[in-house]
Amino acid sequence: MNQVRNAERIMRGVGELFLNSMKFANNVNRSYSDEFAKEGGKVGYTVNARLPQRYRVNKGQALVISPVNDNIVPITITDQAHIGLEFSMASLTLEIEDYKKRYIAPAVEALVNQLDFDGLQRMYQEVWNTVGTPGVVPGSTGTLPQAAMAPYLAANTKLTSFGIGVAGRIAILSPAMHASLMSGVSQLFSPASQIASNFKTGMFGGAALGIEEWYMDQNLAVHTVGALGGAPQVNGAGQTGTTLLVKNATANVVGFWKKGDVIQLTGVYGVNSMNYQSIGILQDFVVQADVDTTAGGLATVSIKPALSTSGTSQTVNAGAADSAPITTFGHVSAYANLPSPQGLIYNPDAFACVMVDLEMPGGVWAAERIRNKALGIAVRFVKAYSVMTDQSPARLDIMYGWKAVRPEMAVRVAS
Template identity: 35%
Template sequence: MASTNVLLNPTIIAKEALMQLVNSLAMSRHVYKAYKNEFVKVGSTITVRKPNKFRATKAQARSNTNVAEPSTSITMSTQAHVSWAFSSVDLTKTIEEYSKRYITPAAAALANQVDYDLCGRYVDVAPSVGTPGTVPATFAVLGDGQVKMDDMGVPSDTRVGILNPAANWALADGLKGTFAQQVAKAIITKGYLGVIANLALYMDQNVVRHTCGHFTSGATPLMNGATLTGAASIVTNGWSGSNTVKAGDVFTIAGVYSVNPMSGASTGVLKEFVVTADNADTVADMTIAIAPTIVYGATNPYSNVSALPLTTAALTFKGTEDTAYPQNLLFHPNSFALVTVPIEMPANVWGARESDPDAGLSIRVVKQYDIDADEEIVRLDILYGIKTLYDDLAVRLWG
C-alpha cells in the first residue's frame, strides 16, 4: 500500500534516519559495537571490559594464571551532525519522498564520518602484509593476511576485510577467472567479492592513506641500550639529525620475533611494531613510542616476543619515506570498538531520539524555525567514541 501524505513528525523522521544510518555503514557494521543507555557529555569516558587471555601449562600440578581482568576506557569524543533547511511544505511529503531527498544522503554523510574515523585506527595496528605501492590483486595476498592472522591466533570466525576501491576492483579483476561460474558471475557483473579466503570482503572509500615519516635519508637506526619487558618506548640512535617518524609507521627489530599467543613459541617471523606518536631525532638520538608494549616471559600469558631487543639491534621500517600508501584492513570484529550513547534532548523543541541497542547506535533529530529566512532547519546528531581494543586481532594490507 502506498504511503499517504501525512504531516511528518520527529519520531517518524528519527526512526527513518536511524534505519538509513545503519544501512549506510560499511566498516562500522563489522566492529564491536556497544550502546550505553546513559546520557553523557562530549569528552566523557566509558569503560569497556576486554576478554581475558590464558596459556596452557604442561604439568599435572595446577598452575594458576594471573587474571588481569583487562579493560579500557573509550572517550565519547565525537559529536557529528548534518543540518539542512527546507520549507514546511516538505513535511507533508511521504516519508519515502522526504527520506530520498533529505534523510538518506544526510545519514550517508554521518555514516561516512564514522567509517572514516574507524578506518583511521590503522595507526594502532602493527601487523602488516602486502607490498607498499602495489595494489593488492591476488588470492595470494589475501592468503598472506590469513597466515599472519593464523600465526597471531586470531579467531577464524567472522574475519573481515575492508578494501579501498582500487584494491576491491583489482582483486575483482584478479579473481574473476579463479572461481566457479556462479561466483565469477557475481564478481564480473557486480564487483561483489563476498567471502574469499575466509574473509568477508567489503569496499569502503574511507580507507585512509598513511604517509610514512622521513626515516631513511642518512639514517641507520639502531637500538641504543637495554629494553625491559613492559616497555612502551624504545631508545634508538643512528639518525642523521633530520629524520622523523610518524604515528602509524611500522618497523621490525632484528632478532625480535613474534610468538604464537597460545603456545608462546616463536613464529619465525620478525615482530612488527607501530609508532604511536610523531617524533623527530635530536642529533642522532630518538626515543620512539611504540605499540604493542614489549612483553617477554616464558610463562607470561601476555608475552608477545621471542626475546628482548639486543642493545644495538637494527630497525627496519616498512615503505618508502615521505610516501603515502592506502591502509586496507583485515580484522576480527573485536579489534575495534564503536560506542554510541543517546544525546540529551533540548527542552521544548520539536525533536525525537531513536536508539537501536542491537545495532549499537543512537540518533537525535531536532528542528527549529528560522524566522529571518522563513525556513525550517533540521539537524541529525550522533555522539560516539571509537578505540582499538586488540591491535593483535587486525592486519594492515598495504596498497
C-alpha cells in the same frame, strides 16, 4: 501532535538507513551505551570495555595460581557529528516519504560516511600487524593471480599464527586494491554464481581466500611513511615496555618516523597468544607518535605492542640485541615519504564503535531519537520553527567514539 508523529515516522526510516549505509562501522563490535539515556552524553565521557583474560598453562600436581587481571579498556566519546537542514514551510507540505528521500536520506548517508571515515582514519594507526608493500597495489606487479592474492593470504597467515580464530574475518580495501584483486583472480576457477556476481557488480565479494566478507571503501586511510634515513639500530640490549631507544639514524630529521609507521627489530619474533611459542615471523611494532632524531642520530620511539618476553602479556620470543638493525615496513629506508592506502583484514572484535544518547532539548517544535542497544545505534532528530522567517530548521545528530580494543586481531595491508 501531527509534527511529533511525523518525527517518529522519520526516525524509523533513519534507523533503517543507518544500518544499511554503514560499511566499516557495521562490521565492528558496535554497541550503544544506555547509561546516558536520561541526561544525555557529552564529548569526553567514557564507556569501559572488558577484555578476555589471558592465561598460561602450568604442568604438575602442585597448583599454580594464574593472576586474574581485569583488563579494562576505556572508550572515550570523542565526536558529535550533525547535519543541519532548513526548510520553508511550503516544502514541509511534502509527504513523509518524499521528505525522507529528498532531505533525510542524503543527510544520513553523509553522517554515516563521516562515522566510517573517522573510524578508518584512526583505527589503522593502532594496528601493528602489517603485510604488503607501501606504494605497490597488490596484484599490480608480479605474476598473476599469485601476486593479487599473496598479501591477503599473508594476512590470514599472521592472524592464525598469532592464535586468532579464523571465523568471521572481514576485508576492507581501497577501490584500487579491490579492482586489482578482482582483475587478478578472474582467471581462477571459481563458483559460477560468484563469477556472475563479480562481473555484474564490478566488486569482489563473498567468502574467498579465508575471508568471509569483502568491502570496498573510499574512506580508507592513506598513510605517509616517515622521512627515514641512515641505518637505525636498537640502542641498548634488554629493552622492554612501550619505549624503544634508537641509534645510528640520520641526524636532525624531523618526522623520521610518523605516527602509524610499522617497524621490525632484527631477531625479535612474535609469539602465539595461546602457547607463547615463536611463530617465526618478525614482530611488527606500530609507532605511536611522530619521531624526530637528535644531532647524534638518536631517537626515542613510543611503540605498540609492548616489548614483553614473559608472563601472560608476552608478545615476543626475546628482547632485541644491542645494535640490532631496525626496518620500516620490512626495509631500512626504501619507502621513505611514500603515501600508502591502508587496507584492513580483521576480526570484528578488533575494533569498537560506541554510540550514546544526546540530551533531548525542550521548547522545540519536535524532538525524537532512536536508540537500540541490540543494534548499537543512537540518533537524535530535532526540529524547530522561526516565526520571523517562516523557516523550519532541523538537525540530525550522532555522538560516538572509536577504539581499537583488540588490535592484535587485525592486519593492515599496505599498498
